[in-house]
Amino acid sequence: MTASVLIPLLVTVVNSATPLLLAALGELVVERSGVLNLGIEGMMLVGAVCAFATMTLTGSDTLAVLAGAAAGAALSLVFGVLTLTLVANQVATGLALTIFGIGLSALIGKGFTGHPVPALPRLSLHGVSDLPVAGALLFRYDALVYFGLLMTPAIAWFLARSRAGLILRAVGEADLSAHSIGYDVIRIRYLAVLFGGAMSGLGGAYLSLAYTPLWVEDMTAGRGWIALALVVFAAWRPWRVLAGAWLFGGVTVLQLFLQGSGRLPVPSQVLAMVPYLATIIVLTIMSSGALRGRLEAPACLGKPFRPAS
Amino acid sequence: MGCNIDRRGFLAGTAAAAVALAGGRARAASPPSLGFVYVGPVGDFGWSYQHELGRRAVQAKFGDKVKTHYVENVAEGPDSERVFRQLAASGDAMIFATSFGYMNPALRVAQQFPNVKFEIATGYKTLPNAAEYNARFYQGRAVCGTIAGAVSKKGFCGYVAPFPIPEVVMGVNAFTIAARKVNPNFRTKIIWVNTWFDPGKEADAAKSLIDQGADVIAQHTDSPAAMQTAQSRGVYAFGQDSDMRKFGPTAQLTAIINNWAPYYVERTQALLDGTWKTQSVWYGLKEGMVELAPFGPGVTPAAQQAADKVKQGIIDGTLYPFEGPVNDAKGALKVAAGTHPSDHDLLTMNWYVEGVQA
Numbered sequence: 001m002t003a004s005v006l007i008p009l010l011v012t013v014v015n016s017a018t019p020l021l022l023a024a025l026g027e028l029v030v031e032r033s034g035v036l037n038l039g040i041e042g043m044m045l046v047g048a049v050c051a052f053a054t055m056t057l058t059g060s061d062t063l064a065v066l067a068g069a070a071a072g073a074a075l076s077l078v079f080g081v082l083t084l085t086l087v088a089n090q091v092a093t094g095l096a097l098t099i100f101g102i103g104l105s106a107l108i109g110k111g112f113t114g115h116p117v118p119a120l121p122r123l124s125l126h127g128v129s130d131l132p133v134a135g136a137l138l139f140r141y142d143a144l145v146y147f148g149l150l151m152t153p154a155i156a157w158f159l160a161r162s163r164a165g166l167i168l169r170a171v172g173e174a175d176l177s178a179h180s181i182g183y184d185v186i187r188i189r190y191l192a193v194l195f196g197g198a199m200s201g202l203g204g205a206y207l208s209l210a211y212t213p214l215w216v217e218d219m220t221a222g223r224g225w226i227a228l229a230l231v232v233f234a235a236w237r238p239w240r241v242l243a244g245a246w247l248f249g250g251v252t253v254l255q256l257f258l259q260g261s262g263r264l265p266v267p268s269q270v271l272a273m274v275p276y277l278a279t280i281i282v283l284t285i286m287s288s289g290a291l292r293g294r295l296e297a298p299a300c301l302g303k304p305f306r307p308a309s
Numbered sequence: 310m311g312c313n314i315d316r317r318g319f320l321a322g323t324a325a326a327a328v329a330l331a332g333g334r335a336r337a338a339s340p341p342s343l344g345f346v347y348v349g350p351v352g353d354f355g356w357s358y359q360h361e362l363g364r365r366a367v368q369a370k371f372g373d374k375v376k377t378h379y380v381e382n383v384a385e386g387p388d389s390e391r392v393f394r395q396l397a398a399s400g401d402a403m404i405f406a407t408s409f410g411y412m413n414p415a416l417r418v419a420q421q422f423p424n425v426k427f428e429i430a431t432g433y434k435t436l437p438n439a440a441e442y443n444a445r446f447y448q449g450r451a452v453c454g455t456i457a458g459a460v461s462k463k464g465f466c467g468y469v470a471p472f473p474i475p476e477v478v479m480g481v482n483a484f485t486i487a488a489r490k491v492n493p494n495f496r497t498k499i500i501w502v503n504t505w506f507d508p509g510k511e512a513d514a515a516k517s518l519i520d521q522g523a524d525v526i527a528q529h530t531d532s533p534a535a536m537q538t539a540q541s542r543g544v545y546a547f548g549q550d551s552d553m554r555k556f557g558p559t560a561q562l563t564a565i566i567n568n569w570a571p572y573y574v575e576r577t578q579a580l581l582d583g584t585w586k587t588q589s590v591w592y593g594l595k596e597g598m599v600e601l602a603p604f605g606p607g608v609t610p611a612a613q614q615a616a617d618k619v620k621q622g623i624i625d626g627t628l629y630p631f632e633g634p635v636n637d638a639k640g641a642l643k644v645a646a647g648t649h650p651s652d653h654d655l656l657t658m659n660w661y662v663e664g665v666q667a
Contacts, residue, residue: 008520016513106350113352116537116556212508212534214556217350221507256510256517259500260467262666268501
């Protein structure tokens with residue numbers, strides 16, 4: 001495999017991993033606070049359609065990105081009200097919001113099918129971006145890719161080393177204890193859910209603004225579910241989410257490449273299974289032996305908070 | 310209680326009202342209702358979108374004489390049977406089932422509702438009240454292949470394909486045969502994305518093919534993502550199902566457009582006239598069911614001439630996309646010189662021609 005083929009392949013891997021990374025990082029924060037939000041797919045889609053619609057109507061990509069995040073956050077607010085204030089079942093509500101998001105995005109997007117928009121501008125640093133290898137691999141992505149890559153250490157630092165992150169983790173591990181110390185569990189979970197929704201919206205916005213700058217119904221094609229699996233796969237740790245997103249995106253792109261190169265005489269259906277098989281294999285290895293202790297979900301994940309007082 | 314209606318009186322009164330209303334309705338002849346069932350969203354800008362354009366043409370042509378409505382996103386299989394049954398039971402006069410996977414469910418419902426007419430797209434079985442219709446997309450592919458052979462400098466086409474079913478295989482083969490008539494060293498490389506519709510995957514497949522050196526992209530999948538990728542990478546591409554010029558202003562050479570409107574109008578007219586009979590048709594360029602978009606800026610005058618000649622030849626019946634001699638990818642002779650395969654051979658095609666790397 002020559003450099004001229006390897007470099008575009010790696011660039012495609014990073015690009016295809018970005019929507020998974022953004023949505024999974026958001027969901028990671030949500031799950032660490034003890035809430036299980038299964039509505040990622042719906043939030044990604046409303047984010048995608050609102051970002052696309054804003055781009056078509058205003059031509060401003062900044063506004064479009066913000067609109068995508070806002071739309072995802074708005075739908076997750078609905079989720080928050082239902083599960084945190086009205087204490088509905090989190091799993092059922094999340095699933096219902098996925099279906100709702102799919103339909104709502106189709107409704108909003110009706111007038112926008114069939115019209116492309118200019119893709120998000122890519123970084124172009126004078127001199128540096130033109131370097132043959134380093135330039136292509138590091139300096140030619142668009143803003144959302146860099147945002148995702150920066151959010152990984154930011155969230156890792158936030159959760160491990162900041163006071164607010166400690167409180168968030170406490171709420172997710174022992175909500176009654178946190179409540180008795182005096183922290184407002186519901187409010188903290190609301191903020192986490194809104195953040196998760198905004199990140200999912202950004203993941204969707206990336207798809208409709210940069211990855212394939214168009215809108216068609218259901219364009220996420222199941223990536224929200226993959227992001228959900230990624231969070232578990234990463235054992236709720238941000239750096240592992242990044243590795244998992246690259247692994248998943250990488251294997252998906254690699255199987256297309258292998259098909260096209262004709263080097264591996266394996267049926268395409270088997271190659272299409274490979275990303276999911278890789279996920280299962282890694283999960284099995286991780287849950288065996290010495291690593292098993294580290295695979296614990298937040299203790300209060302999915303449990304509604306009902307203070308005795 | 311002041312009001313002296315007891316349950317018996319209420320039920321009798323309701324029944325009387327219902328009979329009166331029903332009697333009233335039966336006197337006025339209501340226009341026949343046509344139901345359209347789509348496998349995907351109308352917003353896919355591809356397969357289902359073109360069927361929807363056909364429905365709109367029918368509604369526009371016949372105005373008040375018919376009522377049309379559609380159900381979209383109906384998955385093939387058991388769920389579709391429920392939808393067909395519901396439409397038939399609620400009084401539709403004719404139902405259009407626009408996907409191959411609807412064939413068996415639609416036929417089952419057709420047997421139970423002999424007064425409802427069914428039109429099944431791309432199937433192969435019929436009933437006295439269920440007709441079948443298909444389009445010779447491969448004729449469009451032959452014209453595209455001619456253009457590709459003339460325009461591609463590297464003689465290398467990347468093909469984004471969904472599933473290895475005969476319809477797709479026919480298309481690849483027709484494309485490659487035509488391209489090789491212009492450039493004997495032309496080759497086509499296929500990537501199977503195993504879905505009819507996934508913009509992200511189609512874009513990835515197109516990127517992968519372009520990275521490996523393809524300078525023309527063809528697709529059999531339903532979204533404009535591959536066209537868009539071709540546009541952003543500066544290579545040529547062929548649109549599928551609809552004119553994808555907006556997504557590839559300089560990339561699109563032409564597009565194969567499924568034009569169901571004339572057929573739908575013809576069948577609706579037959580229904581209204583009372584002359585509807587079951588049939589199994591496979592129309593192509595000649596009948597206007599397959600159309601080609603206007604040539605894009607990348608089509609050279611020489612390529613245009615060659616393409617027009619091929620198109621006219623197919624319409625006149627003097628040129629067959631699979632005219633022998635045709636060898637398969639291993640070199641064995643599959644179509645003898647001077648002959649061309651029958652419709653049955655085409656519908657069961659499971660081999661690739663020379664020059665195709667699947």
